Amino acid sequence: MHIPQFKRRLVDKHRFFDQDTLKDVNAFCSLLPGPSTTQTITVLGLKMGGPLLALMSLAAWALPGAILMSAIALSPNFLGARHLQFMQPMVAAFLAYSVISMAPWIRKSTLNHAIFIVFGVLGFLINSPLLFPLGMILAGLLSAKFNQYDLTVIDIKQPKPIRWRNLTAFGVIFVVVGGVGIILNNNAEYFQLAQPFVLFENTYRIGALSFGGGNTLAAMSHEQYVIYQQRLTPQEFNTGLGLLQALPGPNFNFMVYLNSMAMKSYGYNVFYQFMGCLIGLFAVFLPGTLMVFFAYPLWDRLQAHRSIRLALDGIFAAAVGFILTAALQINVYFWQTFTTLNQHVLIQMGIFSLTLALLCSKKVPTPFIVLLMLLMGWLVPM
Numbered sequence: 001m002h003i004p005q006f007k008r009r010l011v012d013k014h015r016f017f018d019q020d021t022l023k024d025v026n027a028f029c030s031l032l033p034g035p036s037t038t039q040t041i042t043v044l045g046l047k048m049g050g051p052l053l054a055l056m057s058l059a060a061w062a063l064p065g066a067i068l069m070s071a072i073a074l075s076p077n078f079l080g081a082r083h084l085q086f087m088q089p090m091v092a093a094f095l096a097y098s099v100i101s102m103a104p105w106i107r108k109s110t111l112n113h114a115i116f117i118v119f120g121v122l123g124f125l126i127n128s129p130l131l132f133p134l135g136m137i138l139a140g141l142l143s144a145k146f147n148q149y150d151l152t153v154i155d156i157k158q159p160k161p162i163r164w165r166n167l168t169a170f171g172v173i174f175v176v177v178g179g180v181g182i183i184l185n186n187n188a189e190y191f192q193l194a195q196p197f198v199l200f201e202n203t204y205r206i207g208a209l210s211f212g213g214g215n216t217l218a219a220m221s222h223e224q225y226v227i228y229q230q231r232l233t234p235q236e237f238n239t240g241l242g243l244l245q246a247l248p249g250p251n252f253n254f255m256v257y258l259n260s261m262a263m264k265s266y267g268y269n270v271f272y273q274f275m276g277c278l279i280g281l282f283a284v285f286l287p288g289t290l291m292v293f294f295a296y297p298l299w300d301r302l303q304a305h306r307s308i309r310l311a312l313d314g315i316f317a318a319a320v321g322f323i324l325t326a327a328l329q330i331n332v333y334f335w336q337t338f339t340t341l342n343q344h345v346l347i348q349m350g351i352f353s354l355t356l357a358l359l360c361s362k363k364v365p366t367p368f369i370v371l372l373m374l375l376m377g378w379l380v381p382m
Helices: 002-013 019-030 036-074 087-105 110-125 131-146 164-185 188-209 214-228 234-244 251-265 270-304 306-336 343-361 366-379
Strands: none
Touching: 002 019, 002 036, 019 036, 019 270, 036 234, 036 251, 036 270, 087 234, 087 306, 087 343, 087 366, 110 131, 110 306, 131 188, 131 306, 164 188, 164 270, 188 214, 188 251, 188 270, 214 234, 214 251, 214 306, 234 251, 234 306, 234 366, 251 270, 343 366
16 A cells, blocks of 8 residues: 555655656665665655655654554553454454465566475474574575576666665674673573663564565564564464554554563563663664665666576565465464354454455455454454
8 A cells, every 4th residue: 555655645746756766766675675665765765855854754654653553552451452352363364365465476486486385384384583584595595596587688777886884784783782682681680681682683683684574574573572482472463463454654663562562571661661662663674774775876786687686586485485484373373272163263263254355355445454353343242
């Protein structure tokens, strides 16, 4: 829904850019790790007014949804309300639809489809946070080496100067924050200091490796926050992921909710839970923003380099595979909770089927589906 909104307001109404510029910028951002629509609006600001307008555009785009997500995470009563009882079957259907809708986007190749299936199943069978970054790297190398299909020819344009300091900052932040978090985490007396650093590093890493946008981020954060570290229960994770669909702005705002809930699970008070919101907001958008400022001058080179383009096809296939991982994990957990067939189970199955059918129809906006499930949760007794 985001790119058509950009076109209506920035191209058709205000004529800040032409349609080709919007398409080119979005194509470039789709190749990078991080939130592609957020990076698109950031690059448009960069083209129109330089770094300051780029950062202002990013803030205006991300803050409304982040504020709403913070309010939800910090509310002591909202997350336990009965109107959330259908969030789990709804989220299970959302992730199933994500796989159904994104799988056709994988470039047709036996290798690309094998990467999708193999990494999706491996992610389900092997619960290790190392699988995601290693899988992305391996998928890119395999695709660049063995894929042989033809690619359209792109003319090489005059290259722009490269700002290496942004890439340096990208790596230095990763290493420094991760190192400090490891040191503090290995000393029990510094536990309270360690957790914010560890959460920042986890969120920064997820934001830096999320090829494929919000669906990939959901898959990686589910493995890191629910399976590996068990900072949230599956129900808490699914509740936040479901509510996210009804909120404005980028899906990467999900990390605002996750980090606040993680701080709550560690026993921190409301002040530290709010700190978790800030950690989620800054850490998840920082790597993508630094990458945009560094990589945008490389756009002309990337367009013309065959190996890079082939590698990105494999990386995207692996990203969709890890979405399959999340769909399998969440759906298996959800359906295994039912041991007997009764009225409650039939209602849950009906919610799952109805949500999936509405998504596949593409006629009902996603926020309305979420609001419908909230209303049904309020009307149907638990």
